[in-house]
Amino acid sequence: MSTTGGTSTAGRASDPRARRTVAALQQALLTLCATTSPSEIDVSKLCRAAGVHRTTFYKHFTAVSEVAETIVADLLERIDSTPLDPEHGYRAWLDELLAQVARRRGTYSHFLGSDGDPAVVRNVCDRLVRRTAEVVPPSEDPGSADVLVHTLAFASYGLIEAVIANEDLDVAASVDAFVGGLPTTLRQQSAAA
Amino acid sequence: MSTTGGTSTAGRASDPRARRTVAALQQALLTLCATTSPSEIDVSKLCRAAGVHRTTFYKHFTAVSEVAETIVADLLERIDSTPLDPEHGYRAWLDELLAQVARRRGTYSHFLGSDGDPAVVRNVCDRLVRRTAEVVPPSEDPGSADVLVHTLAFASYGLIEAVIANEDLDVAASVDAFVGGLPTTLRQQSAAA
Numbered sequence: 161m162s163t164t165g166g167t168s169t170a171g172r173a174s175d176p177r178a179r180r181t182v183a184a185l186q187q188a189l190l191t192l193c194a195t196t197s198p199s200e201i202d203v204s205k206l207c208r209a210a211g212v213h214r215t216t217f218y219k220h221f222t223a224v225s226e227v228a229e230t231i232v233a234d235l236l237e238r239i240d241s242t243p244l245d246p247e248h249g250y251r252a253w254l255d256e257l258l259a260q261v262a263r264r265r266g267t268y269s270h271f272l273g274s275d276g277d278p279a280v281v282r283n284v285c286d287r288l289v290r291r292t293a294e295v296v297p298p299s300e301d302p303g304s305a306d307v308l309v310h311t312l313a314f315a316s317y318g319l320i321e322a323v324i325a326n327e328d329l330d331v332a333a334s335v336d337a338f339v340g341g342l343p344t345t346l347r348q349q350s351a352a353a
Numbered sequence: 354m355s356t357t358g359g360t361s362t363a364g365r366a367s368d369p370r371a372r373r374t375v376a377a378l379q380q381a382l383l384t385l386c387a388t389t390s391p392s393e394i395d396v397s398k399l400c401r402a403a404g405v406h407r408t409t410f411y412k413h414f415t416a417v418s419e420v421a422e423t424i425v426a427d428l429l430e431r432i433d434s435t436p437l438d439p440e441h442g443y444r445a446w447l448d449e450l451l452a453q454v455a456r457r458r459g460t461y462s463h464f465l466g467s468d469g470d471p472a473v474v475r476n477v478c479d480r481l482v483r484r485t486a487e488v489v490p491p492s493e494d495p496g497s498a499d500v501l502v503h504t505l506a507f508a509s510y511g512l513i514e515a516v517i518a519n520e521d522l523d524v525a526a527s528v529d530a531f532v533g534g535l536p537t538t539l540r541q542q543s544a545a546a
Contacts, residue, residue, distance in 0.1 A: 312511070314511030
């Protein structure tokens with residue numbers, strides 16, 4: 161279980177040599193993923209494919225999942241940084257996430273989904289939970305607010321997997337159907353966007 | 354990324370010596386989980402705590418996640434075997450799953466959730482997706498049916514995490530609220546139960 165929930169900052173390394181190492185590892189991981197599930201790629205296999213020494217690997221990362229996370233970093237970043245408030249609305253946030261997923265479907269498909277990297281999936285879900293908590297109205301019963309946050313956040317992750325799995329999906333119509341099923345308070349917020 | 358999506362049958366080993374080995378590993382994993390996130394428990398650490406030789410470990414399992422899966426096997430089993438058809442209904446299936454989660458909250462909390470084992474979470478989600486696909490009505494547009502299957506299945510996983518995280522949660526009321534938000538066709542099916 162040498163997986164990790166954290167996100168490495170190695171993808172943004174400033175030293176040119178470090179950047180080359182990270183780029184070589186990212187490229188090797190994508191190449192290996194074309195034929196192998198990421199759960200079957202260990203540090204030795206990745207280092208061999210990238211021509212990077214294990215010692216060098218461990219200077220930047222603690223697990224293969226962290227390299228995967230640098231590859232989906234733009235999705236993680238978008239989840240975190242896209243505005244999500246009554247003015248912009250939940251729907252606009254979701255639209256922007258899913259447009260990003262549709263654009264980079266081919267790359268994300270290696271890491272998100274049933275044959276992907278469970279640690280990366282978890283990281284995406286944790287961020288969706290954190291952001292979703294910002295829009296769910298507070299409730300007298302914290303448990304019921306928590307139910308709404310968790311069901312909504314994981315449902316939106318399900319939407320991401322559906323977009324990845326179905327190239328011909330009408331993403332806007334799917335978001336429509338999804339938002340149409342939301343509780344009224346959230347739907348109003350979405351309409352206000 | 355030495356995780357695995359499969360389920361070992363080692364938990365049901367018939368040889369008494371094998372059963373003792375598996376039980377020792379399960380007990381050691383639960384003990385370690387009281388103080389350590391499962392993602393930080395590797396095969397060496399688990400074997401040391403269980404007093405089991407690594408060679409013996411690899412006779413039964415390929416990764417620590419597989420031991421974790423034998424501990425949550427009753428949940429996986431319930432997802433798979435609880436009847437789920439128009440007669441019994443989606444709601445009865447969900448009620449039964451969540452009652453099981455509430456009963457074994459303390460144990461499941463080590464493996465499901467943010468600090469749990471992402472590979473076990475993935476396995477639970479994959480099974481929820483498979484079962485949910487049985488109740489979502491076929492659509493002329495396979496993509497939109499797939500969106501419904503994925504959002505609903507992951508939302509129900511979110512409900513599981515909410516039940517685990519909130520000891521005082523009114524589980525029946527949460528299922529009510531969840532089912533109340535379902536598309537009409539599924540809600541009718543739930544009401545028929």
